[in-house]
Structures are given as C-alpha cells and as structure tokens.
Amino acid sequence: MEKNDLDQVVSVLANSRNTIVVTGAGISTEAGIPDFRGPDGIYRKLGENQVMNIININAFNRNPEEFYAFYRQHFVFPPAVPGKAHQVLADMEKKGRVKGIVTQNIDSLHEKAGSRKVIAIHGTADRYICRNRGCQVVYGDEYVKSYEDIVPRCKKCGSVLKPDVVLFGENIKNYVEARDMILGAQVLIVIGSSLTVYPLAGFVKEFSTFYQDLIIINKGRTQLDHAALLKIDGGHTGDTLEEINRQMDLRGK
Ligand SMILES: [Zn+2]
Structure with a gap:
C-alpha cells in the first residue's frame, strides 16, 4: 500500500465515530477457506446452475439425500482458524x-477471532437447525460430521436438520439490521468482496449514493470502485489492515 493511501485511510478512520466493515470471501481465502465463486471455486467448476439447483431450499425439501450428498462434499470443511x-x-x-x-461469509471466522458485533447475512455453516418448527434444536457441525447417515436428523424428534445457511430461494438473514448498520455508517470499509451479490451490494451502493467515505480493499475490480473515496487493490489484506491499525496506535486514535 502506498504511503499516501495509508495516511488517507488512517485520517479518515481517525475522524470517524462509526466505522462499519463489510466482508466477503476474499478475507477468508487468506485463512484457507475456498472461494466458491473464485477461479477454483465450485461455481466455476460445476457451473452456477448446477450449484443453484442443488443448494436450493426447494431441492433441500424435495430430496434431502441428494442435497446432503452434494453439501457434504463441497460445503463441509475442516475447522479453519x-x-x-x-x-x-x-x-x-x-x-x-x-x-x-x-x-x-458463513465460516464464523470473525466470531472466532473475537469480533462481537457481527451480522452474518448468509448464516453460519457450522450450525444446523432441526426443521421441526416446534423443536428447532441447534446442533454443531461435529454432530453432523459424525452422524451415521448422509441426512442428519434431530435426536430429540427425528426431523431432518438444515444447515443454518441461506440457500438459494431463501431470504438473507437480518436484512433490516444489516441495511441499517451499513446506512448508519460514517465510514464504510468493504474488504474482499467484488460487490456483485445482492442485496448486500445494493446496500453498499445506497450508502455510496448518500455518503462519501467508502473505502474498498479488494484484489481486482469491484462494482463500486468508481464510488470509493479510496480503493486499495492487491497486497495481503491482513498486512494492509495491520498497517492501518498500527498507524492508528501510533497516533493514539
Ligand atoms: Zn427436533
């Protein structure tokens, strides 16, 4: 990152009373989580249509065996740090x-790192919820990984468990809270997202229409580069953020 850019980010953040961060897959690829939409991701390998046809709420309801055969192969990961x-x-x-x-992201890595105020709009991959409305017991991924059948079931009522992630055909979680948090920001930092997935990209676009201080840290183009006060492209995201944080320490902000 160039020194001018660094100075600018630090002074913008130092003057902000409410900085909100939006993160996408790019922040987690550095932690070893595959990017579904990246060059090696399953969307490219299998085609978006096939993925959408299976990772879909109707397909889940119609044929949980087929859903879980696919889901277990492509979406269940070893624990990441x-x-x-x-x-x-x-x-x-x-x-x-x-x-x-x-x-x-659905990997819970922000929470694992110690972030407290996190809205995961696509849900959380290491949680599973009983589909029986009257039961709704929550299970961790260990239960599902070690379950003897391909389709995991609730041990209390026997109903099928559903991953606590937003499937195609389902609404995002916490729509209102996420939008409010983004539009209420004084400074918005987008990290590791090309801003192509709606409705989140729409929230950021809305923010950038009314406010100015949008900072984008992403490898490659995003849909809102033109609206950003500053775009930081390339480099290791962790190193970039560490440098920003260190400069703020030095300034006592
Ligand atoms: Zn149950």
Whole structure:
C-alpha cells in the first residue's frame, strides 16, 4: 500500500465515530477457506446452475439425500482458524475503531477471532437447525460430521436438520439490521468482496449514493470502485489492515 493511501485511510478512520466493515470471501481465502465463486471455486467448476439447483431450499425439501450428498462434499470443511485480517478487525473493534461487521461469509471466522458485533447475512455453516418448527434444536457441525447417515436428523424428534445457511430461494438473514448498520455508517470499509451479490451490494451502493467515505480493499475490480473515496487493490489484506491499525496506535486514535 502506498504511503499516501495509508495516511488517507488512517485520517479518515481517525475522524470517524462509526466505522462499519463489510466482508466477503476474499478475507477468508487468506485463512484457507475456498472461494466458491473464485477461479477454483465450485461455481466455476460445476457451473452456477448446477450449484443453484442443488443448494436450493426447494431441492433441500424435495430430496434431502441428494442435497446432503452434494453439501457434504463441497460445503463441509475442516475447522479453519481466523487469518490475520480477522484478528486485526477484532482488535480494531476492541479499540473502538470498528463498530460492527456485516459479512457474506458463513465460516464464523470473525466470531472466532473475537469480533462481537457481527451480522452474518448468509448464516453460519457450522450450525444446523432441526426443521421441526416446534423443536428447532441447534446442533454443531461435529454432530453432523459424525452422524451415521448422509441426512442428519434431530435426536430429540427425528426431523431432518438444515444447515443454518441461506440457500438459494431463501431470504438473507437480518436484512433490516444489516441495511441499517451499513446506512448508519460514517465510514464504510468493504474488504474482499467484488460487490456483485445482492442485496448486500445494493446496500453498499445506497450508502455510496448518500455518503462519501467508502473505502474498498479488494484484489481486482469491484462494482463500486468508481464510488470509493479510496480503493486499495492487491497486497495481503491482513498486512494492509495491520498497517492501518498500527498507524492508528501510533497516533493514539
Ligand atoms: Zn427436533
């Protein structure tokens, strides 16, 4: 990152009373989580249509065996640990520099790093919820990984468990809270998202229409580069954030 850019980010953040962060897959690829939409992601390998046809609420309801055969193969990961970028963001929240995070990621790495105010609009992959409305017991992924059948069932009532992630055909979680948090920001930092997935990209667009201080840290183009006060492209996101945080430490902000 160039020194001028660094100075500008630090002074913008130092003057902000409410900095909100939006994160996408790019922050987690540095922690070893595959990017579904990246060059090696399953969307490219299998085609978006096939993925959408299976990772879909109707397909789940109609044929949970087929759903889980696919889901277990492509969406259930070994435990991952937060990367440097996640850790720095948690530290920035502790120091009052970041007030909240809205994430598209389902890996829980922000929470694992210690961030407290996190809105995961696409849900959480290591949680499963009983489909029986009257039961709704929540299970961790260990239960599902070690379950003897391909379709995991509730041990209390025997109903099928559903991953606590937003499938195609379902609404995002916490729509209102996420939008409010983003539009209420004084400064918005987008990290590791090309801003193509709606409705989140729409919230950021709305923010950038009325406010000015949008900062984008992403490898490659995003849909809102033209609206950003500053775009930081390339480099390691964790290192970039660490440098910003260190400069703020030095300035006592
Ligand atoms: Zn149950």
